[in-house]
Amino acid sequence: MIRRFLALSVVGLLLAGCAALGGDRSILQGGTSITAPVANPVSRESMLQIETAYYVAVRLAVAYRRLPLCRSGETASLTRLCAQRNVILALQSANLKARFALTQMRTFVRNHPTINAIEFVQLARQAVAEFQAIAQSSGAPS
Amino acid sequence: MNLALILGVIGTAIQVAKQAVEIGKDAGPLIAAARRLLGKDTSDVTQEDLDALVVLSDALSEELMAPLPPEEAPAAVV
Numbered sequence: 001m002i003r004r005f006l007a008l009s010v011v012g013l014l015l016a017g018c019a020a021l022g023g024d025r026s027i028l029q030g031g032t033s034i035t036a037p038v039a040n041p042v043s044r045e046s047m048l049q050i051e052t053a054y055y056v057a058v059r060l061a062v063a064y065r066r067l068p069l070c071r072s073g074e075t076a077s078l079t080r081l082c083a084q085r086n087v088i089l090a091l092q093s094a095n096l097k098a099r100f101a102l103t104q105m106r107t108f109v110r111n112h113p114t115i116n117a118i119e120f121v122q123l124a125r126q127a128v129a130e131f132q133a134i135a136q137s138s139g140a141p142s
Numbered sequence: 143m144n145l146a147l148i149l150g151v152i153g154t155a156i157q158v159a160k161q162a163v164e165i166g167k168d169a170g171p172l173i174a175a176a177r178r179l180l181g182k183d184t185s186d187v188t189q190e191d192l193d194a195l196v197v198l199s200d201a202l203s204e205e206l207m208a209p210l211p212p213e214e215a216p217a218a219v220v
Binding site for chain 2: 044045047048051052054055056058059061062065069072085088089091092095096099106
């Protein structure tokens with residue numbers, strides 16, 4: 001009985017020591033506490049950057065989509081602006097990938113506010129950049 | 143910097159709201175999202191502002207992803 005009490009006391013002291021030594025800082029942030037909360041290193045500014053980049057890209061893509069469709073064999077020119085089917089299909093495909101990555105990023109950040117979401121953010125940033133590149137080269141009226 | 147001005151939120155909101163009304167959808171959330179972003183500074187963005195931006199992006203994306211109409215016959219050569 002005394003041994004069990006002593007063992008529990010030692011465990012209690014160790015845990016208290018862990019919490020006290022690192023102050024408020026988690027072991028994930030260079031501290032020693034295993035109980036301290038960790039703020040998500042992905043800031044709202046980086047989320048805003050990605051969301052605005054996506055917004056700009058999808059706006060440009062829609063501007064292109066609103067052009068009259070080119071007939072088969074026809075190419076767009078300065079006198080006849082039209083949207084090529086293959087370009088719209090490429091935009092749609094890139095948009096699907098970007099939306100998938102964005103949804104994953106948003107869901108992860110919302111559900112895990114204290115876990116580093118950097119991988120999801122990088123995937124979303126990359127997918128949005130690819131979509132943006134296609135949208136910018138499409139010749140959409142801005 | 144003003145977020146709504148940078149992103150041209152008002153013009154976009156009007157266009158997507160018009161599209162929404164044309165296909166019988168409720169344009170209310172789009173207008174509310176645009177209103178939320180009006181006068182918003184980029185240095186003071188909340189989660190709700192990000193959500194409003196997502197509402198507008200989603201509406202645009204929906205328009206982009208609409209299926210293409212069947213292909214027309216080649217232009218006649220005269």
